[in-house]
Amino acid sequence: MQSHGREDRDGPWFPCKEGSRRKCSAFSRVPDVAREPRNERGTFRGFGSRTSPILLAVKPRGDDIAGELVRRDAACVWHPYAPMPAAVPPVPVVGAHGAALELADGREVVDGMASWWAAIHGYRNPVLDQALRDQLDAMAHVMFGGITHPTAIALAERLVEITPPGLEHVFFADSGSVSVEVAIKMARQYWLGRGRPGRHRLLTVRGGYHGDTFGAMSVCDPVNGMHSMFESMMPEHLFAPVPSPKFGEPLADGDIAALGELLAKHTDEVAAIILEPIVQGTGGMRFYSADYLRAVRQLCDQYDVLLIADEIATGFGRTGELFACDHAGVTPDIMCLGKALTGGYLTMAATLCTPDVSGAVSRAESGALMHGPTFMGNPLAAAVSLASVDLLLSTPWRENISRVSGRLEKGLRPLATSPRVADVRVLGAIGVVEMVDPVPMKKAQDIVLDHGVWLRPFGRLLYTLPPYVTTDDDLDAITGAIGAVVDALS
Numbered sequence: 001m002q003s004h005g006r007e008d009r010d011g012p013w014f015p016c017k018e019g020s021r022r023k024c025s026a027f028s029r030v031p032d033v034a035r036e037p038r039n040e041r042g043t044f045r046g047f048g049s050r051t052s053p054i055l056l057a058v059k060p061r062g063d064d065i066a067g068e069l070v071r072r073d074a075a076c077v078w079h080p081y082a083p084m085p086a087a088v089p090p091v092p093v094v095g096a097h098g099a100a101l102e103l104a105d106g107r108e109v110v111d112g113m114a115s116w117w118a119a120i121h122g123y124r125n126p127v128l129d130q131a132l133r134d135q136l137d138a139m140a141h142v143m144f145g146g147i148t149h150p151t152a153i154a155l156a157e158r159l160v161e162i163t164p165p166g167l168e169h170v171f172f173a174d175s176g177s178v179s180v181e182v183a184i185k186m187a188r189q190y191w192l193g194r195g196r197p198g199r200h201r202l203l204t205v206r207g208g209y210h211g212d213t214f215g216a217m218s219v220c221d222p223v224n225g226m227h228s229m230f231e232s233m234m235p236e237h238l239f240a241p242v243p244s245p246k247f248g249e250p251l252a253d254g255d256i257a258a259l260g261e262l263l264a265k266h267t268d269e270v271a272a273i274i275l276e277p278i279v280q281g282t283g284g285m286r287f288y289s290a291d292y293l294r295a296v297r298q299l300c301d302q303y304d305v306l307l308i309a310d311e312i313a314t315g316f317g318r319t320g321e322l323f324a325c326d327h328a329g330v331t332p333d334i335m336c337l338g339k340a341l342t343g344g345y346l347t348m349a350a351t352l353c354t355p356d357v358s359g360a361v362s363r364a365e366s367g368a369l370m371h372g373p374t375f376m377g378n379p380l381a382a383a384v385s386l387a388s389v390d391l392l393l394s395t396p397w398r399e400n401i402s403r404v405s406g407r408l409e410k411g412l413r414p415l416a417t418s419p420r421v422a423d424v425r426v427l428g429a430i431g432v433v434e435m436v437d438p439v440p441m442k443k444a445q446d447i448v449l450d451h452g453v454w455l456r457p458f459g460r461l462l463y464t465l466p467p468y469v470t471t472d473d474d475l476d477a478i479t480g481a482i483g484a485v486v487d488a489l490s
Helices: 063-076 126-138 150-162 176-193 228-233 257-265 290-303 355-363 379-393 397-417 441-450 472-489
Strands: 011-014 093-097 100-103 108-111 169-173 201-205 238-240 270-275 306-310 334-337 349-353 421-427 430-435 461-464
Touching (some): 150 169, 150 349, 169 176, 169 355, 176 270, 176 334, 176 355, 201 257, 238 257, 397 430, 430 472, 461 472
C-alpha cells in the first residue's frame, strides 16, 4: 500500500523527481535505513531489524541516490560482459511497472529490452505477482530428486500441450544456457543408448548464439562470437555458413548445400544439428527463411540425425508464432525454452524431447540422463511460469504481436535511408537497425535515456524487444530514441 510522505513498515515513500519525461504513476519507495544498526565496517549487523539489509542504505535524495548506488556497485558488483568495474556505469533502477523502469534519480523510462527478451507481460503484473504469493504460501522450494510437486507437473503438461506435436517429455533446468547443456547431453546419451558412441559431434551454422557455459559456447559462432578466447578448451564441432535466405524468401538452389555436404561427410560422427530457429539472436539478430529450417529438418530425417531447436529467445510469441518452429511447421527432436518462460520473474528453463530421445537415453549404460540441478523444478519459478504461459494464451496475443510489429516497422523503416544504416529488419516483436559501424555504447545509452527509453545496443546493432504490453505511444518513443541515435551518428 502506498503512502504520500508518511512512514510505513518498509520506510518512507517519495515522489519521482520532477522534470522526468513523464511523471511517475506511482511513488517510488526507497527505505530510509540511516538508523539501521551497523557494525564497525558500516554494514548491517543482521536481518532481525525492521528493514532488510539488502535494501538501500541511503536516504531518498534523487540524484544522490543514483550516485551512491553507482559508487557502491563499482566497489563490488561485476556485471555481464563488462570489466570490473564496469567501463560504462550501470543505470540504477529502484522499481518497475508495466513497460516502465523507475530509475533511482527519479526518471521513468520505457524498457525497450523486456529485460533481455524475458518480461513479455511487463513488470508488476498482478496475475504473476499473485501466482508467486500463492505458491509462497505453500512452499518456496523442494528438491526434485525423488520428489515431485503439483506446480511442476502442471507446467510440464502445459508445455507438452502447446509446443510442436511429439515433444512429450520435459526436463527442467536453471537457465537457457543450462537447457542447452542438457540438450547436448541428451543428444550424446541418445547415441550411446543406440550403441553408436562415435556419434558425438554437433553440427550448427555460423552466426549462432546458444549461451555462455562450455557446451553452449562450443556451438556459438567460433569466429565472430564472444568466446574465441576459450577455443582451445572446447570440443571441436562443425559449422556451416550463416543461413542465406532472409525471412519470407524461398530457398534457392545451393542455399543449404554446404550444410548438407558437411552432414553427408560426417554422418557417422554427428549426433545432432543445433540451431536457433528463424531468428539468430545475440549472434547478429538475423531473420532467416522458414524454408531453410524446413530443409534442415528434412536433412536430419534423411541422415538419421537429431534436430535441437534453441527457442530460448524466440519462444512464447516473440516472432509472431508461439514458437519459431511453427513458422516452418516442424517438430525438433529436442527443444530448449527459457527467458520468457517465467515472464521475466525468475530464472527457469526447460528442455523438451520426444519419447524416442528419452527412451534411448534411458537405455544407455547410465540408465538415466546425467544431469540434476539443485533448484530444478523450483516451485516458485514453476508457478509463475505456468501463470505467464496461461496469461499469454488467454489474450489475443497474435493480434497484439502484429500491432507491436506494425508500429516498429512504421517507426524504424524510414531509418533505412540513412547512409550510416546497413539494414532495418522487423519480425514480430523484434526491431533491429544494423549500423555500418559499431555503436558507441555510452553515447547511445545517454541519447536513448534522454528520450525516456532504455535500450542496450551491442556491436553494430540498435535493437528492441519490447514487452508485449507496450503501448503505441511507448513504441513510438522507442523507435524515436533509436532514430535519435542514428541521427547523432550520421
